[in-house]
Amino acid sequence: MLGLPFEFRGERLRRVSITDMKDLPPVCDYEGSDYRTRFWEGGARAYEDRVERVALRRLMPQSGKTLIEIGAGFGRLADEYTGYEKVVLFDYSRTLLHEAQAQLGNDPRFIYVAGNWYRMPFVAGLFETIVQVRTLHHAADVPAVFNQLFRIARPRATYVLEFASKHHLKAMARYWTGRQDWSPFSHVPEEFVELNYDFHPRWILERLAGAGFEPGRMLTVSHFRMALLKKVVPTEILVALDSFAQLTGDWWQLTPSVFIRNRHVSPGETADPGMFFACPECQTALEASEEALLGCSGCLQQWRFRDGLYDFREPVS
Numbered sequence: 001m002l003g004l005p006f007e008f009r010g011e012r013l014r015r016v017s018i019t020d021m022k023d024l025p026p027v028c029d030y031e032g033s034d035y036r037t038r039f040w041e042g043g044a045r046a047y048e049d050r051v052e053r054v055a056l057r058r059l060m061p062q063s064g065k066t067l068i069e070i071g072a073g074f075g076r077l078a079d080e081y082t083g084y085e086k087v088v089l090f091d092y093s094r095t096l097l098h099e100a101q102a103q104l105g106n107d108p109r110f111i112y113v114a115g116n117w118y119r120m121p122f123v124a125g126l127f128e129t130i131v132q133v134r135t136l137h138h139a140a141d142v143p144a145v146f147n148q149l150f151r152i153a154r155p156r157a158t159y160v161l162e163f164a165s166k167h168h169l170k171a172m173a174r175y176w177t178g179r180q181d182w183s184p185f186s187h188v189p190e191e192f193v194e195l196n197y198d199f200h201p202r203w204i205l206e207r208l209a210g211a212g213f214e215p216g217r218m219l220t221v222s223h224f225r226m227a228l229l230k231k232v233v234p235t236e237i238l239v240a241l242d243s244f245a246q247l248t249g250d251w252w253q254l255t256p257s258v259f260i261r262n263r264h265v266s267p268g269e270t271a272d273p274g275m276f277f278a279c280p281e282c283q284t285a286l287e288a289s290e291e292a293l294l295g296c297s298g299c300l301q302q303w304r305f306r307d308g309l310y311d312f313r314e315p316v317s
């Protein structure tokens with residue numbers, strides 16, 4: 001378990017551990033964490049939740065066939081995806097996905113998949129829309145994540161990414177007054193606590209382009225993320241002001257949270273109808289099955305479907 005010294009984006013990660021896997025970057029493991037109750041319940045982050053939804057609605061196509069949310073956690077944003085025929089909630093934490101299941105009931109549009117974003121268990125060219133909010137800060141190897149997402153995106157797919165920016169006003173004020181030793185202007189990612197990174201917007205744009213995405217519209221979010229402001233100014237007003245200020249995102253980025261809409265612009269392949277899962281180890285397409293085990297004909301590994309959850313974290317031994 002990590003005993004982390006201070007808050008990141010208001011998240012005290014007391015109940016989060018780091019899982020090391022052979023040949024893969026480490027994972028910030030939320031298994032069994034109280035993320036939902038501790039962080040989102042009680043209304044203290046109503047402002048952040050609301051302004052993130054405003055940005056998401058502005059950038060995400062409202063309807064389509066297939067959408068995946070990467071690091072969906074307990075499904076906080078799942079009610080934004082009602083225009084989609086199939087919605088995959090993908091996360092490393094089985095317990096958070098079970099919380100999402102409990103909240104969303106038996107809605108057949110939702111598919112719950114546990115896995116690691118460095119080994120996505122889907123065939124190439126599957127998703128029309130990819131959403132990733134509040135998770136990239138746990139990625140030690142961002143290019144590897146972007147490459148995986150590019151592979152599973154269809155040609156012309158939309159990828160809406162939110163990331164934690166180091167280039168924001170509070171960080172600048174702390175830096176200029178000597179209360180912070182790292183520079184918000186340097187493009188190098190800042191790992192200020194193990195497996196928690198802040199990124200520079202330019203660095204993220206370069207990595208997205210490097211993976212094949214074409215970055216487009218940017219929105220800056222959470223201009224008023226200050227405890228005192230949130231206490232004295234009604235949430236409605238802060239949300240209205242932030243919604244307006246978000247529109248400056250294409251010109252300057254000075255907030256702790258930035259959203260970017262990206263497009264998959266290369267020719268690429270589109271998944272055959274009926275193809276969905278692929279072995280995370282060898283990428284062989286897995287046959288649809290009613291069984292509790294999905295077998296890979298390529299590397300002969302087996303993957304489990306249990307309690308409504310496809311589990312690709314590790315093969316059945």
Ligand SMILES: C[S@@+](CC[C@H](N)C(=O)[O-])C[C@H]1O[C@@H](n2cnc3c(N)ncnc32)[C@H](O)[C@@H]1O
Pocket residue numbers: 011027028029030031035070071072073074076077090091092093096115116117118133134135138
């Ligand atoms: C701060 S939570 C955000 C959850 C959700 N996106 C939200 O905004 O409510 C970060 C999430 O990223 C997931 N995560 C971290 N590393 C991951 C990985 N390697 N693969 C898949 N999910 C991962 C965690 O399990 C956790 O649910």
